[in-house]
Amino acid sequence: MLEKRAYLILLFDFYGALLTEKQRLMFDLYYQYDLSLGEIAQEQNISRQAVYDIIKRSENILEEYENKLQLVNRFQNNKEKLQTALLLIKEIAIIENNNMTNLSELKEIIKDVINEN
Secondary structure, eight states: OOOHHHHHHHHHHHHGGGSOHHHHHHHIIIIISOOOHHHHHHHHTSOHHHHHHHHHHHHHHHHHHHHHHOHHHHHHHHHHHHHHHHHHHHHHHHSSSOOHHHHHHHHHHHHHHHHHO
16 A cells, blocks of 8 residues: 555545645645645635644545545556556566466456456
């Protein structure tokens, strides 16, 4: 699993458009631009607590979307399968006579990725 910060940013990449404009802004300033709660509060002319609440609410909303839709989970699974397929392709390129086991495994991985989408 990704570290929490990276995971939340990935969730934001997938579901950020579903947040309100204010939620997107606060989340972006905090996670993407690495501003502190105090810096954001000063810039937005609101309390530090309000910034914290908006960010926490945004995190919860993003996690709820992922729990329901599982887009990030499917994306990560497909990425792992494609990395495995790439390794098999490299192995096949190294071996002079084609290893049918690797080709069959590669074929199944690619079919699996295609069928999940």
